[in-house]
Amino acid sequence: xxxxxxxxxxxxxxxxxxxxxxxxxxxxxxxxxxxxxxxxxxxxxxxxxxxxxxxxxxxxxxxxxxxxxxxxxxxxxxxxxxxxxxxxxxxxxxxxxxxxxxxxxxxxxxxxxxxxxxxxxxxxxxxxxxxxxxxxxxxxxxxxxxxxxxxxxxxxxxxxxxxxxxxxxxxxxxxxxxxxxxxxxxxxxxxxx
Numbered sequence: 001x002x003x004x005x006x007x008x009x010x011x012x013x014x015x016x017x018x019x020x021x022x023x024x025x026x027x028x029x030x031x032x033x034x035x036x037x038x039x040x041x042x043x044x045x046x047x048x049x050x051x052x053x054x055x056x057x058x059x060x061x062x063x064x065x066x067x068x069x070x071x072x073x074x075x076x077x078x079x080x081x082x083x084x085x086x087x088x089x090x091x092x093x094x095x096x097x098x099x100x101x102x103x104x105x106x107x108x109x110x111x112x113x114x115x116x117x118x119x120x121x122x123x124x125x126x127x128x129x130x131x132x133x134x135x136x137x138x139x140x141x142x143x144x145x146x147x148x149x150x151x152x153x154x155x156x157x158x159x160x161x162x163x164x165x166x167x168x169x170x171x172x173x174x175x176x177x178x179x180x181x182x183x184x185x186x187x188x189x190x191x192x193x
Contacts, residue, residue, distance in 0.1 A: 104139065
């Protein structure tokens with residue numbers, strides 16, 4: 001009986017040690033944009049800024065033990081978003097260009113948050129992911145500002161791997177980008193004469 005208890009304690013300790021190992025996640029948005037021709041080839045100048053309070057994405061493990069281990073990414077996050085935003089604009093019929101080009105139609109996207117946190121429960125733990133982007137569009141004297149947000153939680157029995165955490169974080173990023181490109185008021189302004 002004692003050896004079974006020691007074995008069980010060993011398993012519990014090894015699983016909890018995993019919760020405190022830092023993880024690098026890969027942010028790779030993949031959104032299935034609905035295609036339209038609302039843009040009719042109109043050129044849009046796009047700038048993307050990282051306005052997050054911290055470049056860390058979050059922490060995993062118990063908040064009671066030094067906030068657990070860090071979840072982060074070594075990627076250039078604005079560049080990662082740039083690719084997905086250019087794809088979205090092209091899917092809507094626009095011709096996006098970098099903000100270095102002088103174009104009267106402007107789209108500024110500020111990444112406000114990409115977050116990851118955990119909580120503990122009796123039998124399961126919670127993994128919460130969130131993302132938010134602020135969009136500012138201007139055409140002549142007309143402007144449009146909107147914040148797109150997502151927050152989701154998944155209950156887990158085992159500590160998620162880096163791959164699983166990447167999937168959860170990418171789901172949050174995909175959701176805010178989907179909201180942005182489903183926003184008819186934004187698309188209409190960008191396409192207006």
